[in-house]
Amino acid sequence: MVRFGYTLMTEQSGPKELVRYAVAAERAGFDFEVSSDHYFPWLDEMGHSPYAWTVLGAVAQATERVELMTYVTCPTMRYHPAVVAQKAATLAVLSDERFVLGLGAGENLNEHVVGERWPAVGERHDMLEEALVIIRHLLDGDHLTFDGDHFRVDSAELWDVPERPVEIGVAVSGEQSVHRFSSLADHLISTQPEPEPLKLWRQLRADDDLPASRAIGQIPICWDRDADAAVERAHRTFRWFGGGWGVNADLPTTRSFTDATQFVRPEDVAASIPCGPDLDAVVEAVKAFWEAGFTDIALVQIGDEGQQAFLDEAAGPLLEKLRAAAPVEQG
Secondary structure, three states: OOEEEEEEOOOOOOHHHHHHHHHHHHHHOOOEEEEOOOOOOOOHHHOOOOOHHHHHHHHHHHOOOOEEEEOOEOOOOOOOHHHHHHHHHHHHHHOOOOEEEEEOOOOHHHHHHHOOOOOOHHHHHHHHHHHHHHHHHHHOOOOEEEEOOOOEEEEEOOOOOOOOOOEEEEEOOOHHHHHHHOOOOOEEEOOOOOHHHHHHHHHHHHHOOOOOOOEEEEEEEEOOOOHHHHHHHHHHHHHHHHHOHHHHOOOOOHHHHHHHOOOOOHHHHHHHOOEOOOHHHHHHHHHHHHHHOOOEEEEEEOOOOOHHHHHHHHHHHHHHHHHHHOOOOOO
16 A cells, blocks of 8 residues: 655754654654755755754654654765664664665755765766665675775674664666666655656566565645645745756755745745645645555655644544545555
């Protein structure tokens, strides 16, 4: 069955609030919870960006059932891949093996803080490929020395590991990245409900005789009892979303995102994100993901204000509607 998740949006809530929302989301019936991993919010109006791994450690102790996941971590600049492997293994132990490591090539907004240049996309994918090889070896229990074009590892080994190696998801954006990463990760991650990359991913894995793979998507919504308030909040804090990752990955600062979105109107946001109290409109928007073949879909409820009301009032009925509408078998 299609699984539905909740997004711990670190850019719009503080760490204590995120842990509280994680508990409420589990109680509401979500199957899994994903966390962004940023140094900055996209817009100053969002107002937060705590350290995702500390938050997830607390969430692992505060929850009992939901799967946890980074969505996504860049393992190439702010973090060395050997350190990412250690963090992932530790979180898997703390959560009793409820953790999946989601990885991606990163965004300039977050990675520039360490003072390195921002590489072009081809080089970023080269770096991600090396990082995936390193992380996989370490999570599999290997004692690793590695000398690559971008990373070196000297006699590394993880000492606290779960019984089952941590599964890895990787964010892909098109045919080239699907070809490159389908054999290196366990699951596909994408925020676009496009069927062709997913079909190619599954075909490549079948050709390589690899296990069945999940496809994990994400969609923003802005539920509110007042439709106008929902549109205003979505425009104020989420108008950056329409730029697409081809643009968003290269913008370096929140000021850049403010400038890039200065002509985005509230009605533009409302046309691309379901806003207001209509749960059927949310189901209609989410449907594009399972129709494309996605097995797991995480919802982003936009804005910290009203977040608890969404979890208390709307999340349960929305999950009932989503599960009633979604196909019984997927993937």
